[in-house]
Amino acid sequence: MEISLNTHHSPAFPCELQQAILALDQEMDHYCWSIKSWQTLFHEQGENYTLFTLTKEHTLVSMALFFTLANDKVAHLLKIVTSSKQQGQGHAKRVLTFAMKQLLYYDFPQIYLEVGANNSAAISLYQKLHFRTLHRKKSFYSHGEDAVIMFYP
């Protein structure tokens, strides 16, 4: 089975990739973004977003999206998702490990993220990759869930 890891910089996401991103994100229930938010990102000027993808047999299986502001040094992980049928096979760990290496190369040695306090799968993933918990933000999300703020290294 051919697995491929790739990096994409905004706003040059090819049309085919945009469709695949939207389809994968729609699997995320209450974590998914509106089409309008994605369209804004796809058409944003400047290279402020970096997307890392894992494809299997040319199908998008897992992705990690970062806000990467030049000269900032800290990349903000906005979203990571693995297709529901492909979860539990190490794909998120693979794509995030790849992203961390690439980000270091692009001079982003640090990573910041917020994650739902009830999202034990994601928190466990980040802990395995040595993210540290900084603090907890009460009722951070619109549905009332707290956020855990994590940082690497």
Ligand SMILES: CC(C)(COP(=O)(O)OP(=O)(O)OC[C@H]1O[C@@H](n2cnc3c(N)ncnc32)[C@H](O)[C@@H]1OP(=O)(O)O)[C@@H](O)C(=O)NCCC(=O)NCCS
């Ligand atoms: C979180 C998510 C990205 C993990 O994707 P995945 O490809 O299944 O994860 P991996 O197989 O690479 O697992 C890596 C680690 O994550 C943790 N993990 C993954 N799924 C888990 C689960 N269901 N329960 C507990 N821990 C889990 C484990 O620590 C795992 O390491 P292990 O295999 O050594 O036990 C996936 O569950 C997902 O897409 N969730 C919905 C989107 C989301 O919540 N994203 C995070 C906020 S944006």
